[in-house]
Amino acid sequence: MRRGGDGGEGQGLLAQLRNPPGGRNARIMLLALAVDRTGSGLWAASSVLYLTFVTQLSAQQIGVLLGTAGVAGIAGSPLAGRLAGRFPVRPLLIGCHLLRLVTLALVLVCSDFGALLPVIAVTYVGDRAAKTLEMLFATRTAGERRAAYQALSRSAANAGYGVGAGIAAIGLAVGTTGAYRALILGNALSFVVAAVLVWRTDEARERTLEVARSGAPAGDGREAPVGDGREVLAGDGREAPVRRTGPWRDRGYLRFALLDIPMNLDDSILAVGLPLWLVERTSAPHALVPAFLVINTVLVVVLQLSVSKRAEGPRRATRAVLLYGVLTFVCCGCLAAAALVGTWAAAALLLAAALLVTLAELMRSVSSWELAVLLAPEDSRAAYLGVAGMSQSIQKSAGPPLLTGAVMAAGPVGWLVLGTAVAGLSAVQQRSCARRLGIDEPRTEPALQAG
Template identity: 65%
Template sequence: MLLAQCVDRTGTGMWAAVSVLYFTFVSRLDARQLGLLLGVAAVAGIAGSPLAGRAAERLPVRGLLIGCHLLRLGMMGLLLVVNGFTSLLFVVALICLGERAAKTLEMLFATRVAGERRATYQALFRSVANAGYALGAGIAALGLAVGTISAYRALILANALSFALAAALVRRTREPAGHGLVVARGDTGAADQPPTAPSPWRDRGYLFFVLLDIPMNLDDSVLNVGLPLWLVHHTRAPHAVVPGFLVVNTVLVVILQLRVSAWAEGPRRAAGAVGWYGVTLLACCLILASATGGGVWSATFAMLAAAILVTFAELVRSVSSWELAVSLAPPRARASYLGVAGMSQSVQKSVGPLLLTGGVMTAGPAGWLALGTVVTGLSMVQRRASLVRLSNLAAAPAGPRQAVGTVGGQAGPS
């Protein structure tokens, strides 16, 4: 399964590096069309997670994951032949929907395979995924150096082939036990009449966790959007530093992910780690706010320090977010709950860049200070709410039609 994920991420890394340039120079989209295309695609991606989680309650995860890879394979192939904006909009939306659905299914697959050692599995996956992204970006750099339309299309074809190979590798992986409805330990029921699973959409406590998890994913936008734009427009650091952000991020994730995962392993440690996420992101924001007044060297060191801190925040979040998404969900309906939890990353990818460019950076250094303060405060709220919900779930396990909710620290059935 890890090999399949590595192959998938290699292709995705290629596509991420060339997609905007492809739509600009090959598809000839203007800035307005490109913005609309990416916005609609992001919205489609939001729907992918809950749809995948709901389907996984009834169908084998392996078959669904293969289907997602094949969907992306077909849509990538269509990119080579479609030209009109409307057709591109449809194709790219399905690509994003399939990508988010696939990530949710991979998360569920790994949860069932790894069991209580899911934090270690997540660490291994993160290391493998980053290696895949780096490899894909390197391959894309070779294609971009050529710069011809044929080179762009060759990269798209390579991405499509990565999905075919990933599907073949998943097919050779044994389906984990418990596909379809996941029954909690100790639950009983007739095989032909499974108990009714709780719905995450009626579980206010879990929805509160998912809502708070959106700002807990802002490190992604800070790294990929905030740092480069802030360096270019507000500091004297050379533009050549920008690629260094991804180098620092990739190297640190590969080296430290297993150690951070061991430190934050288990639901209560994961809840405690959420608070450290806020503190670390606040430190990153403080450095960014102070990077505007220095010279070339001081600005360069400040921006690289910010990249290190936001990477530490990412390391903590990647463990705590997944562990809590699993631990706070009733085992009976874990698939649909994880599908809803997966929306937080998709929503952040849609609104995070707009928040940074339209709000935080417009306000200057004060904007970064405000962002860091707010995220830190929300991280403490999520930490407290998660600990209360964990206690309630341990003390009073939910029945087949009831899930324990936590809103603002208060417990009650949803």
């Protein structure tokens, strides 16, 4: 394996940011994404304290408020996908930014729980819709290099989020009502700037459907496009016409979206499982908690571009799903063992778990998007991607209570059960996707080569 310590990866990242897949449109969208996520970092770091000290809500009210908003946000992805199938993506994305601008302005003038509940719920709907529209815009702009664009977008998003969190730290250190309001205004301002940047792009054209309609081989000729109205039969490899009336009646795609929910659990494991498990069930020093986020951020920035190149295309994307399950299983094993050993052994196991869950996240970040696009019929891609976008939203709502209420309550055995379940479901997902895409097991091409 090549070592990344010589700066090659960093130079590659900078070069790609200057000339990303998709050219000018992609460059502007990456900047808009970084600005948007800077605002998200401000909100994430300050929202709970703002609601506590400025609006005077109780902890229970804040929990209900954010929990309800998270559930409401699930509707944002399919709604955006449905609208994007009928209207251009660019004005829809601008509309999402402006919608969140209005709702954030209302947050500043509302102090009653009953008034804040629908306002923040709509904010979360707009947030999830914007993420789906960004994905769809990138898919149309970057084309076959969407995995490389996804890597760049994650780097831009992480950078923006980190900047936002850093700015928020200054405001929180001041701790006055004015400082809290300034942070919320900063988030609102990010939506204005992002909307202006999106307005400067040209609407990405839909890819033509002549290839799909003619039945000609796609790309390198190894497989037929999913969107051409044919589906490979499991028994003898023959193809039969399939009538699709949309993602909600496409059982194969719904199965992919459903199985993709546990394929996003790395997010909750890193943000909730690791720190709470360290504090409650191990003797490791609490000072390790910030290290988990540092490990995650650094590795994502350094490795994301490299990993994306090794997960492009249907064969490698399906293999990445399987590797996700293996990495998550080993991560859960480390967490289970950390509760059974001494202080420094527990610390080492928890740091290993942070490393493994980050590697799993890298696998998921490219495979989920790549497969969501590949499995969708090209002429209905917007609606299909809207359904696929629900997986992450559902996980964000269901993942934390699953970990705290079931997995961690069961002790080390709970982590082993979770790891086994995710590994098993990843194998099911891999096989299901490979069958739908008509991919036979490759005999000569190793997946995710070490380079």
